[in-house]
Amino acid sequence: MRVLLASTSPARLMLLRQAGIVPETLAPDVDEESVIAAVEAAEGRTLTPAEHVLLLARRKAADVAARTASEDPAFDGIVVGGDSMFELDGEILGKPYTPEAATQRWRAMRGRTGVLHSGHSVYRLRPGADPHEAHAVAEASVTFAADVTDAEIAAYVGSGEPLHVAGAFTIDSLGGPFIARVEGDPSTVVGMSLSTLRTLVRDLGVAWPDLWTGS
Numbered sequence: 001m002r003v004l005l006a007s008t009s010p011a012r013l014m015l016l017r018q019a020g021i022v023p024e025t026l027a028p029d030v031d032e033e034s035v036i037a038a039v040e041a042a043e044g045r046t047l048t049p050a051e052h053v054l055l056l057a058r059r060k061a062a063d064v065a066a067r068t069a070s071e072d073p074a075f076d077g078i079v080v081g082g083d084s085m086f087e088l089d090g091e092i093l094g095k096p097y098t099p100e101a102a103t104q105r106w107r108a109m110r111g112r113t114g115v116l117h118s119g120h121s122v123y124r125l126r127p128g129a130d131p132h133e134a135h136a137v138a139e140a141s142v143t144f145a146a147d148v149t150d151a152e153i154a155a156y157v158g159s160g161e162p163l164h165v166a167g168a169f170t171i172d173s174l175g176g177p178f179i180a181r182v183e184g185d186p187s188t189v190v191g192m193s194l195s196t197l198r199t200l201v202r203d204l205g206v207a208w209p210d211l212w213t214g215s
Contacts (some may be wrong), residue, residue, distance in 0.1 A: 035056065
């Protein structure tokens with residue numbers, strides 16, 4: 001069965017490959033800031049982190065699913081979309097982008113615990129059938145080591161790794177040794193919860209082993 005990842009995230013792609021799935025990929029055409037701004041303006045409130053990531057995950061998956069159904073009507077499989085953000089003391093911490101921001105972020109995070117919110121949306125596409133979608137949010141708490149030194153932070157920031165990831169950290173690469181504890185599905189912190197994804201796929205009538213490459 002075909003699997004189409006509605007993302008260009010290397011972490012999500014690697015995660016699926018490690019789970020035995022080699023997906024096709026297609027970047028969603030979604031202006032994330034505009035989507036959030038429009039919904040918040042319409043509802044007159046600020047979305048919670050869970051609502052934020054789920055909204056974007058669903059919009060990304062819907063965009064790729066619609067384009068795929070139109071351009072490849074023979075597609076038989078699933079489309080997977082996701083979005084993540086890190087919350088610390090009620091503040092949303094996105095990608096820092098600059099070394100200065102990443103350094104400040106890490107000095108504030110060490111010794112503390114935050115929550116990684118991950119939205120998931122899965123579409124089941126079949127020739128001649130209406131698409132069906134299932135969605136969910138997974139969360140995992142992340143505790144940073146209290147003894148991370150300024151020199152270690154400088155070296156980690158200097159590697160460039162934390163600049164373009166939500167929360168300015170990873171657990172599956174250079175940032176892993178600076179994480180003291182993760183509570184919840186660890187794959188949630190990498191990019192998407194595999195256990196949540198399995199549940200959504202099953203809800204759509206697909207057996208997880210059918211997604212393994214070669215199945």
